[in-house]
Amino acid sequence: MSTENNTPAGRPRGSARPGYSFDVKLWKVSKTGRKSRPWRLRWVVAGKVHGDTFTTSALAESRRSELWQAMNRRGEAFKIESGLPESEVRAAAEATEAADTEPPLRWFEFCRKYMAGRWRTSAAKTREGTADGLAAVTLAMVKRGDDAPDDETLRLAFRWGIVPANAGEDPPAELHAAYEWVTTTDRPLVDLADAEVFEDVLYRVSYRLDGTPAAGETYKRRRRALNTALEHAVVVGELPENPLQRARRKHAGSNSVVDPRVLVNAGQARQLLTAVSYVGSWDRCRGRRLVAFYAVLYYAGLRPAEAVGLRLSDCHLPEEGWGTLTLRETRPVSGKQWTDSGERHDRRGLKAREASTDRPVPIPPVLVAILQVHLREFGTAKEGRVFGNERGGVVGSSTYWRVWEEAREYALAPERIDSPLAGRPYDLRHACITRWLNAGVPIAEVARRVGNSPEVIHRRYHGCIDGHEEVANAKIAKALEDDGDDV
Incomplete structure (x- = not known):
């Protein structure tokens, strides 16, 4: 085994204080043969062998360099019992003393x-x-x-x-x-x-x-x-x-896959949007003011926070054909104590995107018409936002939750009210994504429109796509028939 001795050039050899020695031999880094910490460094102080293992060769070589400099650059004595250079022994003692005098961080x-x-x-x-x-x-x-x-x-x-x-x-x-x-x-x-x-x-x-x-x-x-x-x-x-x-504990909770029971079909969605318009008195417009809000969740796949931040300047609403919503801002609810502005709604860029980027979403003629009616009747709220409360402020999550809960009681059969069906406004977005996937829109394009990755779309919605089980069964049956032909 190759070694280096503690022979500092040009430095007279002195006598080390008790418990320390200048008689140090440093060996080269070697392999241990183990998967964990496979690199070993050993050195000898006054005949006593010391060593340590490392996860990478770079860490082992770095430690060897530290010991070599203590030996040959600074000419330090090493403590025989621990094998550490005098400077490291002194630093450890100072750290221990400081820890003894300062109370532990709580x-x-x-x-x-x-x-x-x-x-x-x-x-x-x-x-x-x-x-x-x-x-x-x-x-x-x-x-x-x-x-x-x-x-x-x-x-x-x-x-x-x-x-x-x-x-x-x-x-x-x-x-x-x-x-x-x-x-x-x-x-x-x-x-x-x-x-x-x-x-x-x-x-x-x-x-x-x-x-x-x-x-x-x-x-x-x-x-x-x-x-x-x-x-x-x-x-x-x-x-x-x-x-x-x-800790490698497996969590026992839900797996974040969309529950098919929450999804509404086209007829149920129309009934719910109609029911929203009946919530509240006609003159206060509490429900009618939010019909288009829920519609952009169902027809364009927006998140509620994205709908809250939607502005008129973000909307291309032609008289005929498809339009476009270009999303640039989201207004998530966080509570006044967590925002810099002291308002309940934070002002952020789009989720999982750079702050300056946008996301254009094509919208079908039915949604274009709903938004046009909404703007003619209610105009825009403060800052040019498409949706606002009665005072022109930001639509609060408590508001669109309460209206939705009342609308479900109007639109759904009594036995359906306590079911998961459309239990949250967010479930309209789930229904939109599922409808697009079932229509054959490629996963990558669905992901681009709704602001998710293809991996997330595939993982969360794979159980909601109609017809896959039948297609798989047909393929298996065909394979079994082919195997029978070979007999």
């Missing part, structure tokens, strides 16, 4: 600093999603007792406390006791390395407060928020490793 303070650092570069929805994920984890990171506030209040207090604008402010009266509990009984961040604590963390991420599994998208969002926070803790040196990387 969970809430870490989350507060983490959110403050990410606030400026995050969208309001991202801020809210991160807060929700960390709030769920907080239920495992506070001590419990008979006098502890209920879980929901603890989560609300945590979400209030990590908003940067609330730093130094007194919490609302109804959250005061819970906020005190969160900030005084929270665990040190390093407790995440404890297996029992982290098991509870995984449970809180995976389940709702009532003990039922969280929805698939909720679980993914919470786990993503936790993982990003823990990676940050590793980078800043607060955790030695990300414990989530060791």
Whole structure:
């Protein structure tokens, strides 16, 4: 095995202090033969062999270079017991002393600093999603007792406390006791390395407060928020490793595939749009003002937040034939505490696209006509938006949800009202996408129009496409007949 000796050129050999030695031999990097950490570095200090393994040869060579410089550039003595150069022993001792004098960073303070650092570069929805994920984890990171506030209040207090604008402010009266509990009984961040604590963390991420599994998208969002926070803790040196990387638990919740039971056919869609116009008094126009809003979800596949942000300048509505909606902005609901403007609706570019890009969507003549009627009757709202409330403001999600719930009671048979059929306004978008796929529109073109990737369209809607089972059965039957001919 090739080695290098500690013989610093031009430096007189001195006597090392007790427990240290200049007698160091450094071996070259070699392979261990194992799949994990396959590279080995070994060195000898006063006859005592030391070593370490690495995941890549580059890391091993980098460590060898550090030891070589300590030997030959700085002429350091090495500690016989640990095999480390004197400078590294000294640095480790200083770090230990500092850790002994400073209290460990606690969970809430870490989350507060983490959110403050990410606030400026995050969208309001991202801020809210991160807060929700960390709030769920907080239920495992506070001590419990008979006098502890209920879980929901603890989560609300945590979400209030990590908003940067609330730093130094007194919490609302109804959250005061819970906020005190969160900030005084929270665990040190390093407790995440404890297996029992982290098991509870995984449970809180995976389940709702009532003990039922969280929805698939909720679980993914919470786990993503936790993982990003823990990676940050590793980078800043607060955790030695990300414990989530060791967790491979399979989530028991839903798999985010569209349920065919929510899809309406063309007749049901027309009945629902008609029923919307009957919601509210005729003079206040609460329902009639939203008929075209739901229509762009059903005929053009828009997301509700995209419809809220649609402007007249985005619409090409010819007297005959197909028109075009060119989407440029989305107005997701996030809550005033999460937006920079202090308004409930954030102002963002299109989902999963660069902020300056747009998405043209061809619309059929039936939707062109519906929009023309809407604009003639109601005009435009503030900022030239196609849809607005009675005061010209942004259409709130609570408004279009309430109108939709009332319209379902008018349009659907009594036994259908409690069914999943068109249970949410968003289900109109699902129905639109499914209709296009069943009409034979290529998946790539459907994905372009609705602003998804082809992979997402294929994964979420594969169970909603009519006729595929029959086609597959016919192919199998044909293959069986061909096999019979060979007998």
